[in-house]
Amino acid sequence: MKRFLVLLFIFANCTICFSQTKAEMKREINDLKLMIEAYKQTIKEKDVQLQSLRDEYVNLQALMAKIGGILSIDSVDVAQTSNVPAEKKEDSVMQQCKAITASGTQCSRKAEVGSDYCWQHKKTKVTSGSREIYTGPRGGRYYINSSGKKVYVKRKK
Ligand SMILES: [Zn+2]
Incomplete structure (x- = not known):
């Protein structure tokens, strides 16, 4: 119990x-x-x-x-x-040179009348096929690829 x-x-x-x-x-x-x-x-x-x-x-x-x-x-x-000649001139004078300098930035010079490039870059520009070949200050030849970078062209001997 x-x-x-x-x-x-x-x-x-x-x-x-x-x-x-x-x-x-x-x-x-x-x-x-x-x-x-x-x-x-x-x-x-x-x-x-x-x-x-x-x-x-x-x-x-x-x-x-x-x-x-x-x-x-x-x-x-x-x-x-730009169809109007007088205005076209003005526009071209004001345009910046489209060339890319050695430091990778856009050229700060003003483009020449009727050209996309300044006096210096205009001189070095050569059109080869669809590419525009530039000659650098040391004689190297290059073109600008679609991403805006310099691609050097090997010289033909
Ligand atoms: Zn330039």
Whole structure:
């Protein structure tokens, strides 16, 4: 009988223990639920931020397209006005030499009238097929490739 009571006591204790852990678990689950809700809220906020960034990006793209449109319209205008001889002269005088210098930057001299190059670069420019071959200050011959870099041409002996 005593043994039974002891067993009952242990059992009762265990039940209390278990119900306590159950209550704790419930509280923890509630905490977790709250945390999940908070995360969900954060994700929603980030979504909104992302959406606004996307909108900005789209706006920027539209702006770039507009700028591109304006630039191409400008070049068309120049082409149209260049039909007038007096204006063509002025445009050419103002143009910068298109040659690339040894340091890799565009030549800062003004291009000669009716040419895309200054007096120095005009002299060294030779058209060979579709390429324009330049002669450097040390006698090296090169052309400018599509990415704007100098490519030296081996001399034929
Ligand atoms: Zn030049």
